[in-house]
Amino acid sequence: AQTVTQSQPEMSVQEAETVTLSCTYDTSESDYYLFWYKQPPSRQMILVIRQEAYKQQNATENRFSVNFQKAAKSFSLKISDSQLGDAAMYFCAYLSGNQFYFGTGTSLTVIP
Amino acid sequence: GAVVSQHPSWVICKSGTSVKIECRSLDFQATTMFWYRQFPKQSLMLMATSNEGSKATYEQGVEKDKFLINHASLTLSTLTVTSAHPEDSSFYICSASLRLTISYEQYFGPGTRLTVT
Numbered sequence: 001a002q003t004v005t006q007s008q009p010e011m012s013v014q015e016a017e018t019v020t021l022s023c024t025y026d027t028s029e030s031d032y033y034l035f036w037y038k039q040p041p042s043r044q045m046i047l048v049i050r051q052e053a054y055k056q057q058n059a060t061e062n063r064f065s066v067n068f069q070k071a072a073k074s075f076s077l078k079i080s081d082s083q084l085g086d087a088a089m090y091f092c093a094y095l096s097g098n099q100f101y102f103g104t105g106t107s108l109t110v111i112p
Numbered sequence: 113g114a115v116v117s118q119h120p121s122w123v124i125c126k127s128g129t130s131v132k133i134e135c136r137s138l139d140f141q142a143t144t145m146f147w148y149r150q151f152p153k154q155s156l157m158l159m160a161t162s163n164e165g166s167k168a169t170y171e172q173g174v175e176k177d178k179f180l181i182n183h184a185s186l187t188l189s190t191l192t193v194t195s196a197h198p199e200d201s202s203f204y205i206c207s208a209s210l211r212l213t214i215s216y217e218q219y220f221g222p223g224t225r226l227t228v229t
Contacts, residue, residue, distance in 0.1 A: 033217070037220075042222070043150075043203060043205075043222070043223050044220070044222045044223065045156075045205065045207075045220035050217075089153075091155060091156070095217070095218070098144055098161070098209060099161075100146070100158070100207075100218055102155045102156050103155065104154070104155045105153075105154070105155050107153070
């Protein structure tokens with residue numbers, strides 16, 4: 001069964017600094033997608049970044065980038081130049097076929 | 113981008129009554145819609161998966177007679193919480209699936225906060 005593990009329930013970062021959120025997953029599939037979602041206090045799930053497993057190049061979206069290690073089944077999110085608006089719950093998610101599997105989330109606090 | 117709406121965003125109902133939550137894909141036809149439940153500071157828990165015109169598939173432990181799902185069209189799915197009790201108070205999120213190349217990406221609604229008094 002596919003599982004997604006986020007080992008950091010809470011993280012904090014100083015404004016303008018860089019923080020990395022960890023995620024590991026377990027699967028026997030070769031084709032799948034990985035996502036990072038942000039859930040601010042409004043609770044709307046917002047897609048931060050997406051990675052296709054068949055792509056070796058790490059995805060990047062502005063200040064957000066991932067370190068995708070397929071063999072290690074690791075998918076970490078790096079947030080550069082952290083801003084106050086980055087404070088939220090972050091969920092790592094694995095998608096294969098039509099099924100999403102979410103991690104338990106990491107609560108990120110940004111310190112002014 | 114694909115937009116999913118939910119209505120209502122917040123509902124309060126009395127114990128024993130039923131409440132319906134609507135999920136709509138506004139600018140695309142969703143092959144599948146999903147219903148999640150989220151408790152405070154916890155992850156999303158998949159309740160059921162529904163395809164248009166067929167019965168929903170419920171996750172283990174979810175009472176299908178209590179959480180009725182109707183997927184009437186490719187743009188609308190409804191979740192009805194029947195005979196609601198205070199323990200059903202939660203945040204309910206729907207998502208709609210849009211097919212991509214080898215997999216399906218889900219677009220999330222803004223959620224519905226249900227409070228049962």
